[in-house]
Amino acid sequence: MAFTDELEPEADDIWTAIVEHPMVERLGEGTLDEDPFREWVRQDYYYLREYGRTFALAASSARRLDRMGTFAELLHSTLNTEMDLHRSYAAEFGISEDELEATDPSPTTRAYTDFLVRTAAVETFGDAVAAVLPCMWGFNETARRLAADGVPDHDQYAAWIEMYEGEEFTELTDWCLDLMDEVAEESTAADRERYRERFLTSARYEYRFWDAAWRRESWEV
Numbered sequence: 703m704a705f706t707d708e709l710e711p712e713a714d715d716i717w718t719a720i721v722e723h724p725m726v727e728r729l730g731e732g733t734l735d736e737d738p739f740r741e742w743v744r745q746d747y748y749y750l751r752e753y754g755r756t757f758a759l760a761a762s763s764a765r766r767l768d769r770m771g772t773f774a775e776l777l778h779s780t781l782n783t784e785m786d787l788h789r790s791y792a793a794e795f796g797i798s799e800d801e802l803e804a805t806d807p808s809p810t811t812r813a814y815t816d817f818l819v820r821t822a823a824v825e826t827f828g829d830a831v832a833a834v835l836p837c838m839w840g841f842n843e844t845a846r847r848l849a850a851d852g853v854p855d856h857d858q859y860a861a862w863i864e865m866y867e868g869e870e871f872t873e874l875t876d877w878c879l880d881l882m883d884e885v886a887e888e889s890t891a892a893d894r895e896r897y898r899e900r901f902l903t904s905a906r907y908e909y910r911f912w913d914a915a916w917r918r919e920s921w922e923v
Contacts, residue, residue: 705886705894706835706879709901713836716905717843723909725916726844730863732854736795739859742915743792745811747802749911750788752815753837754780759822760830769827769881794858809921810914814907821900828885832897835878836905841866842875 720726725742728734754777761773789799807815822830845866853860865871882901886894913919 704883705897706882709898712902713839713905716836716902716909717840717847720840720844720909720912721847723912723916725912726848729859730848730851730854732856732859734856734859738916738918740795740797741918742912743788743795743797744802744805745808745911745915747785747788747792748805748807748811749815750780750785752819753834754785756818756822756830756834759819760827760834763822763827763830765827772877791858791861808914808919810907810910810919814904814911817903817907825900826893828889828893828897829900831878831882831885832900833904835882835901836908838871838875838878840905840908842872845871 721730725734725738729739757773757777757780761770761777764770764773789802792799792802818833821833845863848863849867853863882897886897889897
């Protein structure tokens, strides 16, 4: 059995919890108030910056040149394509580039991104792959489940679903799943258990990221 097949039952529980979260459920229906989604957009901009940093660190720890090159391409795409698209998308909600740049990370955003960067900086390439996988797999699975019920009339919410359930993002997700399986096959049982822990931590943060935006989470003191 492939390693990601072993992960799937626990992952599925988390993806189901995400889709059933009121923020995501209402996004799929097109009834979500835009204020929590604006918060999600702002926090996701900060996340993308640190996600790019994670790719850079993962590239430096890859032993194979093809894997190093792919993570370098992901870094370039995140910084020079995805963040440009994110700025354009944010503008549709009335969020300026200056406002995006000035975003203070919520406690959850800070914790999640710090976990990603630390994992890529001080642990192995396999740990880094396991840590970044839930963002791709979770977004793709969430969007596919929402799309199965039909896209909403809300143009921006429909665009979010269509982007992440689309062919290009699905191919990226499948690539990362295959890479995780390849790395796990080369690793020891102890390594694979550690990868599982890293994966589940990030997957749980994926849920908390939605929930934090829904609650407009901030520092209490």
